[in-house]
Amino acid sequence: MMPLLKQVRIEVKLWLRRREAVIFSLLLPVIFLAFFGSLYGSQKVKTTGISYISYLVPGYAVYAIMAAALGTVAANLSVEREAKILKRLGGTPLPRAYLILAKVAAGSILIASVITVLLLVGTLGYKAHVHGNLAAGLLVLAVGIISFSAMGIVLGGVAKPDSAAALSSLVYLALSFLGGVFVPLDQFPSGLRTIANVLPSERLNDALQTIWTRGHTLGDTGWDLPIVLAWAAAAIIIASRRFQWE
Amino acid sequence: MTALPAAPPTPTPPGVDIAISLEEVSRSYGSLKAVDGLSFTVKVGQIFALLGPNGAGKTTTVEMLEGYGKPDRGRIRVLGLDPVRDGRTLKQLTGLMLQQTALYQKIRVAEAIDLFCGYYTTPANPADLLNLVGLESHADHFFGDLSGGQKQRLSLALALAGKPRVAFLDEPTAAMDPQARLQTWEIIEKLRRDGVTILLTTHYMEEAQRLADHVAIIDHGKLIAFGTPEDLTASLSTDLITFTSPDGPALDDLKNLPHVVAAAKPRAGVYTLTTNDSLETVAALAAWRARTGATVERLTVSGATLEEVFLELTGQAVRE
Numbered sequence: 055m056m057p058l059l060k061q062v063r064i065e066v067k068l069w070l071r072r073r074e075a076v077i078f079s080l081l082l083p084v085i086f087l088a089f090f091g092s093l094y095g096s097q098k099v100k101t102t103g104i105s106y107i108s109y110l111v112p113g114y115a116v117y118a119i120m121a122a123a124l125g126t127v128a129a130n131l132s133v134e135r136e137a138k139i140l141k142r143l144g145g146t147p148l149p150r151a152y153l154i155l156a157k158v159a160a161g162s163i164l165i166a167s168v169i170t171v172l173l174l175v176g177t178l179g180y181k182a183h184v185h186g187n188l189a190a191g192l193l194v195l196a197v198g199i200i201s202f203s204a205m206g207i208v209l210g211g212v213a214k215p216d217s218a219a220a221l222s223s224l225v226y227l228a229l230s231f232l233g234g235v236f237v238p239l240d241q242f243p244s245g246l247r248t249i250a251n252v253l254p255s256e257r258l259n260d261a262l263q264t265i266w267t268r269g270h271t272l273g274d275t276g277w278d279l280p281i282v283l284a285w286a287a288a289a290i291i292i293a294s295r296r297f298q299w300e
Numbered sequence: 301m302t303a304l305p306a307a308p309p310t311p312t313p314p315g316v317d318i319a320i321s322l323e324e325v326s327r328s329y330g331s332l333k334a335v336d337g338l339s340f341t342v343k344v345g346q347i348f349a350l351l352g353p354n355g356a357g358k359t360t361t362v363e364m365l366e367g368y369g370k371p372d373r374g375r376i377r378v379l380g381l382d383p384v385r386d387g388r389t390l391k392q393l394t395g396l397m398l399q400q401t402a403l404y405q406k407i408r409v410a411e412a413i414d415l416f417c418g419y420y421t422t423p424a425n426p427a428d429l430l431n432l433v434g435l436e437s438h439a440d441h442f443f444g445d446l447s448g449g450q451k452q453r454l455s456l457a458l459a460l461a462g463k464p465r466v467a468f469l470d471e472p473t474a475a476m477d478p479q480a481r482l483q484t485w486e487i488i489e490k491l492r493r494d495g496v497t498i499l500l501t502t503h504y505m506e507e508a509q510r511l512a513d514h515v516a517i518i519d520h521g522k523l524i525a526f527g528t529p530e531d532l533t534a535s536l537s538t539d540l541i542t543f544t545s546p547d548g549p550a551l552d553d554l555k556n557l558p559h560v561v562a563a564a565k566p567r568a569g570v571y572t573l574t575t576n577d578s579l580e581t582v583a584a585l586a587a588w589r590a591r592t593g594a595t596v597e598r599l600t601v602s603g604a605t606l607e608e609v610f611l612e613l614t615g616q617a618v619r620e
Binding site for chain 2: 056057060061064067068071072134137138139141142144145146147148149300
């Protein structure tokens with residue numbers, strides 16, 4: 055257990071020492087929330103009467119999960135493979151599974167910190183209403199973090215290092231836009247809405263909105279979590295076949 | 301995750317003093333036979349040098365010993381264990397330096413040593429390792445900010461983090477200046493005194509000649525010579541003539557002198573002739589000088605070194 059904890063600690067440190075990782079996965083979600091919060095924060099969505107900021111908090115939480123778990127994890131893994139760091143660590147007694155687990159755990163710790171800040175900024179700064187059962191919210195977040203980490207590991211395990219950062223950014227930005235994370239889905243044309251309905255970003259966003267924004271229960275999230283988990287399962291299957299250590 | 305082996309791996313039986321053995325080991329990449337029927341053994345406590353031209357199969361061999369790849373055929377044992385099947389056990393007992401130093405750019409020297417020591421059940425003392433490789437004053441530096449030689453010294457420290465019984469060092473001094481190389485040789489000699497078995501590959505013949513108890517020269521994946529450095533150099537009947545000449549005579553002229561096997565210019569103005577009759581060649585060289593008026597100074601004749609053995613056996617210089 056100790057080697058795993060030490061590995062998590064060093065992964066967190068290394069993450070915080072990489073400028074791009076700090077900017078894109080830790081600062082940007084908070085800056086976006088503060089920026090759009092101050093622009094539209096007090097406006098209410100006509101159909102629901104709920105303030106716009108209350109939709110933004112879960113949206114940027116989903117964005118933060120994707121930027122860190124998918125974006126940074128993929129970019130780091132790819133670089134570490136190419137620089138033969140994964141190979142070197144494979145020559146020590148540290149089990150390879152621990153290497154991956156430590157990355158996911160370090161990402162989870164940082165994502166949890168960002169989401170805490172998002173919640174504080176949203177509720178204290180812009181009077182967002184965050185409802186719902188704490189355990190249900192945490193469960194949805196955990197499913198999201200683990201699932202997007204699995205997708206990040208696949209991307210990092212197969213992408214070339216010179217394109218991994220750009221590719222993973224493209225993927226999570228596309229998932230953010232198409233999944234209605236930045237712009238509510240009801241403003242989408244119906245064709246795009248159909249696509250959005252099968253994307254893990256939209257489903258995670260919807261689950262979090264259901265609990266935090268609308269104050270409903272886990273049961274009301276319906277197919278959201280199973281669909282997110284299906285993406286994770288597909289990612290794990292691909293990773294187990296295609297992941298390259300060297 | 302690999303399943304646990306059905307039976308506990310057998311430790312080296314007492315009295316058996318073989319640390320590493322290869323029996324008829326072959327490994328191909330596509331149609332390329334990287335290692336072709338290679339067999340040799342390394343005794344406990346020895347420094348063993350693997351020499352060969354680029355692409356001879358040195359790194360493929362070392363990486364199979366480290367458990368990175370299985371041989372297509374043949375049997376490998378390190379401390380009586382199979383490097384792939386018994387990898388979990390063996391990795392606690394071995395340490396390694398890859399040919400390319402590889403570490404996180406933004407990890408500090410002291411953090412890296414701590415991290416690696418944490419991987420082993422009986423680790424070395426991190427402060428001792430830092431002192432051993434002379435990086436105390438760089439403990440807070442990032443790996444990415446170190447010079448090539450410093451990176452290699454850190455890499456050597458990391459190879460020793462688990463107090464290994466066997467260390468695999470793939471070109472341990474490749475990027476080092478002469479002073480750092482000398483320090484590293486002293487560290488490796490200290491390891492031998494502590495009873496560590498060391499298998500190293502190198503491009504530097506003086507390194508093999510100074511450190512190695514045994515040398516294997518491989519080419520095209522096959523063993524072409526095996527023995528102590530003294531055995532190998534004694535087997536060669538050639539001598540080496542070294543002289544300086546500021547006029548820059550053509551190597552072809554020198555090559556055509558009687559009994560000269562090879563002529564080389566290791567540095568500007570310095571010439572070496574490999575000859576199988578040094579007296580005849582020196583006489584011819586004197587006649588050639590008288591005829592052409594060329595300058596020949598500081599002439600010495602010495603017995604063969606591993607460099608000449610290597611040249612004769614592989615037909616090429618070690619570094620090209």
